[in-house]
Each structure stands twice: as structure tokens, then as C-alpha cells.
Amino acid sequence: MKILSANQLKEADQVTLENQQISSLDLMERAASQVFNSIHQKLKGAPILIHVFCGIGNNGGDGLVISRLLLEHGYTVKTYIVNFSEHRSPEFLDNYDRLKSMSKEWPIQLRSEEDFPKIARQDMVIDAIFGIGLNRPMVSWVVDLVKHINEARCFTLGVDVPSGLYSDKAPDDPNAVIVASTTVTFQSPKMVFFLPQTGKYTENFEVIDIGLDKDFLHQVNPQALLFHKREISTLYKPRPKFSHKGTYGHAVIIGGSYGKIGSTILASKAALRIGAGLVSAYVPECGYIPLQTSNPEVMVITDGEKNITTIDISISHNAIGIGMGLGTSDQTTTAFIKFLEQNKSPLVIDADAINILAKNDNYKELIPENAILTPHPKELERLVGSWEHDFEKIEKAKAFSKKYHCILIIKGAYSIVVAGNNLYVNSTGNQGMATAGSGDVLTGVITGLIAQGYDPLQASIFGTYLHGRAGDIGASKKGYESLIAGDLITNLGNAYVDLFKREATKPEN
Numbered sequence: 001m002k003i004l005s006a007n008q009l010k011e012a013d014q015v016t017l018e019n020q021q022i023s024s025l026d027l028m029e030r031a032a033s034q035v036f037n038s039i040h041q042k043l044k045g046a047p048i049l050i051h052v053f054c055g056i057g058n059n060g061g062d063g064l065v066i067s068r069l070l071l072e073h074g075y076t077v078k079t080y081i082v083n084f085s086e087h088r089s090p091e092f093l094d095n096y097d098r099l100k101s102m103s104k105e106w107p108i109q110l111r112s113e114e115d116f117p118k119i120a121r122q123d124m125v126i127d128a129i130f131g132i133g134l135n136r137p138m139v140s141w142v143v144d145l146v147k148h149i150n151e152a153r154c155f156t157l158g159v160d161v162p163s164g165l166y167s168d169k170a171p172d173d174p175n176a177v178i179v180a181s182t183t184v185t186f187q188s189p190k191m192v193f194f195l196p197q198t199g200k201y202t203e204n205f206e207v208i209d210i211g212l213d214k215d216f217l218h219q220v221n222p223q224a225l226l227f228h229k230r231e232i233s234t235l236y237k238p239r240p241k242f243s244h245k246g247t248y249g250h251a252v253i254i255g256g257s258y259g260k261i262g263s264t265i266l267a268s269k270a271a272l273r274i275g276a277g278l279v280s281a282y283v284p285e286c287g288y289i290p291l292q293t294s295n296p297e298v299m300v301i302t303d304g305e306k307n308i309t310t311i312d313i314s315i316s317h318n319a320i321g322i323g324m325g326l327g328t329s330d331q332t333t334t335a336f337i338k339f340l341e342q343n344k345s346p347l348v349i350d351a352d353a354i355n356i357l358a359k360n361d362n363y364k365e366l367i368p369e370n371a372i373l374t375p376h377p378k379e380l381e382r383l384v385g386s387w388e389h390d391f392e393k394i395e396k397a398k399a400f401s402k403k404y405h406c407i408l409i410i411k412g413a414y415s416i417v418v419a420g421n422n423l424y425v426n427s428t429g430n431q432g433m434a435t436a437g438s439g440d441v442l443t444g445v446i447t448g449l450i451a452q453g454y455d456p457l458q459a460s461i462f463g464t465y466l467h468g469r470a471g472d473i474g475a476s477k478k479g480y481e482s483l484i485a486g487d488l489i490t491n492l493g494n495a496y497v498d499l500f501k502r503e504a505t506k507p508e509n
């Protein structure tokens, strides 16, 4: 699914009006009535008080349409106009008149704190104050209104975006944004939903198709792509009946140090479970017995006593995952850098291997083309420097990816694969995966996929998806708190099986 920017959506809007010969009022009616449908389907006529806060632009216009439709269907509604400006959009004005003409209760004008209504915990709020048009800080009384709504802690539905979010940067004041229970958004999910600084304002969202021009949507180069099962399952490579273990490649996992051997146990097991034909672990001697006893299917090569001192892989192999639990001692650093100077294999670089690269710009020059780096936020900061907001982080990651011709996977609640200017956002995973070793599993998964013949970009996107899906299946059985990295490995098979399960069909409106 394409993630479009605010400007692209505005352009799509204009093209649609021209090509479909409809007015913007018609488009607003089409869009907002779908929001109403979504609400109606869930509320089913429930007798709760619904407060609809409308701005004076087109987001406010949407709010007015929703109010009218709710009233027509017998809901108890209070509509407020948030007068943050005297300049009203024409579509707002038309819908204002339509609402007034059908209801005895006219919208309530808000101009200052004295006008704020009481909102009870059991009420519902529909937030249509600002949409994608917010372009400067809100005046102080509107900020206070946002805080007043948030303090009510009732179910709050954002229309298009939670009011107070910009499309391309972090909010000026983190308290001046509506915290939506869910957001119903038009045509395309917004990039802000996927980034930690802004995604927290709406942990849930629903995308509704408002019928914007298909040709435009098809040809537009999106800000990012969001991957769901439908797109991901096309990446799957079926296993031919007459294949053998050699068909699925040899994955090598290099890492571990005294006390951190478990990371290589997890990564090598994950490489096997994702389907690599052969897996070897290259670890210090202290890892020999733990690996051989916990992973009988994995071959083990050792070097150094408590940490790796040289990396010399003479066996033939197809992919290497390196860095988990490796440590950054001088000896290990030298070994890793020498290895990079000679290595010709596809590479997944994780954890301490990233920390070593971050130490010196000359080391970064040794990153092979198409290598995959899998930093968590702290490792990313060491690698690319600090950022003020998440959009800047993404720009820095893109610049790094272009400069060193590599792929970065920015791990998080929505992991983002960065390949040059292209961004791929993962849709699976959950907070239960915030647990030791889950990143090691991801490295094993991606290394195992490359060994099987997936190209690095496919392996990054597919692997991140399967890893998150395994986490989702694991959490559905164990809950978030009890999920541990080993459960992700256990559920990789279920994640594959799930790729071809049909989604339950949604009930009709």
C-alpha cells in the first residue's frame, strides 16, 4: 500500500475532481460518509453523547458531514466550531448551512476557554479540528482545547489525522496534539502514523478508500510503501519437490563472546527455521558446547577463547550474518575489519558489528554493496549521528544508504527498510517483541533468507514481515509480557503458514 505525502494527496484530490467531473463538496461527502459508516458499524446506534469538534477548513467540513449523518441516524450529537481563524473554506460553509437547516440544535461556537464543553469519560469525541492542512503552531486557546479533550480520556476518533500533527515534522509542543483512540484516514496511511515521535498519537488507524483517481495513484512515486500480507506473499519462493539441502544455501552466523553466546544460538536457530539448508556458527571456544548442545542441527567453528580474534571462513557459504554478541574489543575490531577487507559474501551486519563501523568513517567505506545493516535506534544514532525529529532520522538513513550503497533496517514498532530513496514500512510486530534477543532472531532470519536465494532487498522486507508476524502469533498465545525471543523462532513456521491463510472477510456496512 502506498503511503502518500500531504502534497501528493492534495494533488490526487485535484486530479480526481477534474477526471471524475465532481465538485470538492461531492468528494467531501463521499469521504466523510465513509467515516460515518465506520463509526455507525461500531456504535450500532448506541445512545452515547458524541462531541464533534470541527475546524473551519476541510477537515472541519468533514466533521460537519459526519455530524449531519449521525443526527440523521438518531445519534445524540453536539457539534462545536473551533474558530481558530476567520477564513472558512467554501466546503465548510456549505456543510455548515446544511447542518443548520436540518437540526434545531445549531453548532456551538468556541472562541476561548470559557466556551469549552464538559466531556465525560463515557462520551465519544470526533476530532475534525485540523487535518493535513496544519502548517503552523496553534494559538494557545486551541492548544488548551486539545488538552481539555485529551484530559477527558474518552474514546476519541481522529478524522484523517489527529489534530496537531504536521505531515512532515514532529509537533512543536508534544502536548498540543489530540491523542486519538483510532484515526480514520483518507486513501493512504500517513507517514506520521509509523514513526515513534508521532505514531503514539494514534496507535490504531483505518484507511478508507475515497475513490481518488486510480491512474494518479498508480503512477505516483510514494513517500513509502507499507507491506501487508497481500504484497508480501508474492515474494515467497516455493520449495520444489526435488530440491535438497544444497538448494537452500549455507548461512554462517558470526558473533558471540563470553556471556553472550546465546545471541548466536538464537540467530543460527532462526536461520535454520526460516529454511536455510545448512547453518554454521562461528563463535569463540566458550560457545562450542552451548551451541552444539542447544542447536544440534548447527555446525560450529571456533576461534579465540572468550571473544573472536580472527575471522577466517574457509567453508563454502552463501550468506553471513555478523555482529550479535560480538563485543567491540580491539582484537575483535581488528578481526572484523580484516574480514570486511576480504569478504565477498552477502552480509547482514548487526549489533556490535554496527557499533564497530560507527567508530570510524574509514571502516564504513568497507561496507560491501547491498549489505544489510539492522540497527536499533541507539545503534542507528551511533552510525548516522543524532536527529531532532524522525523525519530527519529517515533523511539521514537515506543519505547513509545512498553513500555506502547498503540497505538499512531501522528497527522499531514499525521497522522501516531504507534502500536509497525507497522506504518500505513493515506492518507486523508488537510491543511484546521489545525483549532481549529479538533483534538477533531478525538477523538470523534475513541471513537464512539470503542463503536460500532471496535478494537482499527481498530478504529485508520479507524477513522483517515474517519476524513480526511470528511475534504476533507468539503474543496471541502468550501475551506481550511473556513473549521471549525464542518464541519468535518457534513461530516462524506459523508465520510462513499464515502467509497463505485467507483473511476473514469483513461484514458489509
Ligand SMILES: NC(=O)C1=CN([C@@H]2O[C@H](COP(=O)(O)OP(=O)(O)OC[C@H]3O[C@@H](n4cnc5c(N)ncnc54)[C@H](OP(=O)(O)O)[C@@H]3O)[C@@H](O)[C@H]2O)[C@@H](O)CC1
Pocket (backbone or CB within 6 Å): 009, 010, 012, 013, 027, 028, 031, 055, 056, 057, 058, 059, 060, 061, 062, 084, 085, 087, 089, 129, 130, 131, 132, 133, 134, 135, 136, 137, 138, 139, 159, 160, 161, 186, 187, 210
Ligand atoms: N484528498 C483528500 O485527502 C481529501 C481531504 N479532505 C479533508 O481535507 C483536509 C485538509 O483540509 P484543509 O486543506 O482545508 O486543511 P485543514 O487541516 O482543515 O486546516 C484548515 C486551514 O487552517 C489553516 N491553518 C493551518 N494551521 C493553522 C494554525 N495553526 N492556526 C490557524 N489556522 C491554521 C490553513 O489555512 P491557511 O490559513 O494557511 O491558509 C488550513 O488550510 C484533510 O485532512 C481531510 O480531512 C476531504 O474532505 C476530501 C478529500
Ligand SMILES: Nc1ncnc2c1ncn2[C@@H]1O[C@H](COP(=O)(O)OP(=O)(O)O)[C@@H](O)[C@H]1O
Pocket (backbone or CB within 6 Å): 351, 375, 376, 411, 412, 413, 414, 415, 428, 429, 430, 431, 432, 433, 434, 435, 436, 437, 438, 439, 440, 441, 442
Ligand atoms: N514495540 C515494538 N513493536 C514491534 N516490534 C518491536 C517493538 N520493539 C521491538 N521490536 C522489534 O524487536 C526487535 C528488537 O531488536 P533489538 O533491539 O536489536 O533487540 P536485541 O538487541 O535484544 O536482539 C526489532 O526487530 C524490533 O523491530
Ligand SMILES: [K+]
Pocket (backbone or CB within 6 Å): 059, 127, 128, 129, 130, 131, 158, 159, 160, 161, 162, 163
Ligand atoms: K483531525
